[in-house]
Amino acid sequence: MTTKSTYSIGQLCELAGVSRRTLQHYDDISLLKPTRRKDNGYREYTEADAMKLKQVLIYRALDFSTKEISQLLNAKNFDLFKSLKEQRELLAEKKADIESMMRNLDENLESMKAKTSRNLDILYEGIPKEKADHWKKAAESRVGSERWESNLQILGSMSEDEAKEFKQRGDVFYAAYADVLDQAISAPEVQELVAQFIAGINSLYASSITDFEELNYETCLEIARMSVEAEDVKQAYDFYGDGLAEHISEAITYYAEENLRRP
Amino acid sequence: MTTKSTYSIGQLCELAGVSRRTLQHYDDISLLKPTRRKDNGYREYTEADAMKLKQVLIYRALDFSTKEISQLLNAKNFDLFKSLKEQRELLAEKKADIESMMRNLDENLESMKAKTSRNLDILYEGIPKEKADHWKKAAESRVGSERWESNLQILGSMSEDEAKEFKQRGDVFYAAYADVLDQAISAPEVQELVAQFIAGINSLYASSITDFEELNYETCLEIARMSVEAEDVKQAYDFYGDGLAEHISEAITYYAEENLRRP
DNA sequence: CCTCGACCTGCACGTTACGTGATAGCCAAG
DNA sequence: CTTGGCTATCACGTAACGTGCAGGTCGAGG
Structure with a gap:
């Protein structure tokens, strides 16, 4: 047939x-x-x-x-054979164009990764070497895990100066928080710090993510959970003060319940 | 700066x-x-x-x-990093598309070449093997030389049956022409055959080349020249009768001068 | 100070390569 | 004989600009 x-x-x-x-x-x-x-x-x-x-x-x-x-x-005098060969040529050109665009993208991606890891260095500056290495590795290994990738990419989008500034603010903040570890999570001083913490994250995200919506109830709870469940994050927190991770986790939860409950 | x-x-x-x-x-x-x-x-x-x-x-x-x-x-939540990776993906897809189109074209080109050489086989059927091989090689080696490529491609565009028909008509024609080799190139019998010859080429080209214009004065002279200058073509002609190449070459020239002179 | 050419503004209509119906003819199956 | 699926021809709509046109800006030069 x-x-x-x-x-x-x-x-x-x-x-x-x-x-x-x-x-x-x-x-x-x-x-x-x-x-x-x-x-x-x-x-x-x-x-x-x-x-x-x-x-x-x-x-x-x-x-x-x-x-x-x-x-x-x-x-x-249209010549099919010639036409086909010409098409092959043009396709090859187009392919080359695309490959060049891909190389360009790869460069961008590479430079973003490089910047991320440079800024991670800055972030763990002044922290005992073994621990720093451990946490950094854990953080870098998260690249590929959806949720964390963009967090780390915010680091990649910062300049070195911004990264330093970011670390500094973190140090100051956690030092301050270490001072209130003996207070109840509902204490105004604690809640004031938590509010600062959330605001900080909001402004950080807002500056690098287009049309970012402010952290909501669920997201805050998630941050609270991660603070204690992700071992390396917990250790990083605890570095500033013993039990800081658990304390701030509960404090964030409390804050979310009080201020971000669904209508 | x-x-x-x-x-x-x-x-x-x-x-x-x-x-x-x-x-x-x-x-x-x-x-x-x-x-x-x-x-x-x-x-x-x-x-x-x-x-x-x-x-x-x-x-x-x-x-x-x-x-x-x-x-x-x-x-x-636009994420530059994710976007870049996505673009990479899409570019890779597009590249694959183009590669597939190129493979497709290559197949077409291959099959045209294959058909050409199959039909060349048919064309040289019934001709002593050494000579046939020699001419065929010469013909195939012309692929790549602009002028001849499309001629050979006409063969590629014919079905086997058409190729056989084409050869048959050629055999008949050259046999007939061999019978008038002793006459002057201006003789009516000769010129009648030349007219048939030119008409044959015209219809052949017309059927496979879009908007083909009829052979003009210059093109006919070129065909005349090629008949004797291209060694293998000359030999192929002479196979049908001794001196046929030179005779038909001059006869075509005469025909062109008489009938296709510029206005 | 004036002018000139290069650059910028917005506005509006033109163009390409179709998309999207609207309306109507053809035709095989039930 | 109607119904569902194909087909036809208008005819207007749209996206992503192109192509002027009339007019404001600006730094360099007479």
């Missing part, structure tokens, strides 16, 4: 993955007229038409205008 | 290789608004805007609509 060598418009557009209207349009502008019309006016495309359409689609994928394609395909 | 970190519309469009109007358009539709307007109303773009434009251009190269790009780039 040889393939029936004529197609209706519907069959051809199905075959080629283009819309009916596109074929009608190509007919209108004489880019690809069906070989003949049946008596009822229906378009009847042949195998040759299908081949030509394939050519057209390749040129279209190469961003040629229909006018240009028309000139190419209907040129006097 | 650090690069001045703001651009006018002209500078940015120069830098990015897009038209002024495109940037104005992106401003209109809020895809990429300049960071600020100067007091005189001039658009002032920052480095960050330039980065964003780069993103836009990549997505545009990937055939995203401006609306889609706008949604992607201005999405809540």
